[in-house]
Amino acid sequence: MAEILSATPTLSFERPVTLAPTVIPSERVAVVTGANQGLGFGIVKGLCEQFDGYIYLTARDKKKGAEALQVLKDMKVCKHPEKLRFHELNILNEEHTDDFYHHLKQEHGGIDILINNAAIAYKRGSTVPFAEQVENTIRTNYLALVRTCVFLFPLLRRHGRVVNLSSSAGHLSQISNFELKKRLMEDCLTEKKLTDIMYEVMDITKEHPKAHVEMGWPDSAYAISKIGVNLLTRIYQTKFDSELGDQDRVINAVHPGFVATNMSSYLGNVNIFEAAKAPLHLALLPPHVKEPRGQFVWSNCSIVDWDAPDKPTRPEVYKHINVTHPREYVKVYSVPGVTTRAHG
Numbered sequence: 001m002a003e004i005l006s007a008t009p010t011l012s013f014e015r016p017v018t019l020a021p022t023v024i025p026s027e028r029v030a031v032v033t034g035a036n037q038g039l040g041f042g043i044v045k046g047l048c049e050q051f052d053g054y055i056y057l058t059a060r061d062k063k064k065g066a067e068a069l070q071v072l073k074d075m076k077v078c079k080h081p082e083k084l085r086f087h088e089l090n091i092l093n094e095e096h097t098d099d100f101y102h103h104l105k106q107e108h109g110g111i112d113i114l115i116n117n118a119a120i121a122y123k124r125g126s127t128v129p130f131a132e133q134v135e136n137t138i139r140t141n142y143l144a145l146v147r148t149c150v151f152l153f154p155l156l157r158r159h160g161r162v163v164n165l166s167s168s169a170g171h172l173s174q175i176s177n178f179e180l181k182k183r184l185m186e187d188c189l190t191e192k193k194l195t196d197i198m199y200e201v202m203d204i205t206k207e208h209p210k211a212h213v214e215m216g217w218p219d220s221a222y223a224i225s226k227i228g229v230n231l232l233t234r235i236y237q238t239k240f241d242s243e244l245g246d247q248d249r250v251i252n253a254v255h256p257g258f259v260a261t262n263m264s265s266y267l268g269n270v271n272i273f274e275a276a277k278a279p280l281h282l283a284l285l286p287p288h289v290k291e292p293r294g295q296f297v298w299s300n301c302s303i304v305d306w307d308a309p310d311k312p313t314r315p316e317v318y319k320h321i322n323v324t325h326p327r328e329y330v331k332v333y334s335v336p337g338v339t340t341r342a343h344g
């Protein structure tokens, strides 16, 4: 298996050479990564309710993916159940991504929505050495996301919408060193330079476990990877905007809130369906939308200032959620990890 873990930093946005057809076909296509559980599952459910085209629920585990698909069908929420599909996709596996690219190209000729949701996070208190956490987290959350984009962007049709699931942890206020922040915010930062910087962080944490903090990076592998995702989003939108013709392709990054999923050990104060609202809003942005384009968007759909000295405080949107017993969740569905809070 051609795992990205053994790959050298050769990823480049320059790879795509052809643009997908500019005519919007009648059958649009949406793709969600890491959708067998958690927020990805919630987003697919929302698409089932709101989107008329084909929806690809993808997962790295075939069995879990097929089960999640069945759960959605049983929930009877799909406007077009026959258009809900599963495809195996481990984003770390280059062969999977390539295979998926060819499948989409052959079956549909292009895609209209790409939601990069799949990610990992080590639990607080994890005993895995920090350098290993940084390596694995950056490889999944940043490098594999880059590769997904590099492979699938050539299929992205006119008015294509890309949503990168980021996090409040990726807000640039998390960087304590002014010079580092300046370097990351430079207009001339390219995907290649950013990827080099991500490899640089991996290397320095191997040399000394706290070297990254001295450089101004947050002391969290997850936060570093999501800072990368946010910066990448800006870079890709600039690239989209420089395309010839009227492609109107839009990419945004979103913080979905503190969500009750496996990643948060189900401690989040918002359920997966509520948290899916902002990613869905971005995925379904109308043609020629003026903003957000290449922005960092908060869970209440507001645009966040990159340069703000601090990240926003939790928005009002949480207040209507009944958090009487924050640790009480029930397994509503049979798929492991697909849980939701029981509302009265």
Ligand SMILES: NC(=O)c1ccc[n+]([C@@H]2O[C@H](COP(=O)([O-])OP(=O)(O)OC[C@H]3O[C@@H](n4cnc5c(N)ncnc54)[C@H](OP(=O)(O)O)[C@@H]3O)[C@@H](O)[C@H]2O)c1
Pocket (backbone or CB within 6 Å): 033, 034, 035, 036, 037, 038, 039, 040, 059, 060, 061, 064, 089, 090, 091, 092, 116, 117, 118, 119, 120, 140, 165, 166, 167, 168, 255, 256, 257, 258, 259, 260, 261, 262, 263, 264, 268, 337
């Ligand atoms: N939960 C929160 O409070 C929160 C807050 C801010 C941002 N986010 C972001 O929201 C997104 C979804 O998070 P979540 O809370 O729903 O997490 P989750 O419940 O842990 O789900 C993560 C999903 O990603 C999949 N995944 C991990 N590595 C993969 C790989 N190599 N290839 C394909 N799929 C892979 C997992 O598959 P398996 O089931 O096979 O492991 C799972 O389906 C992430 O990008 C996360 O960073 C979450």
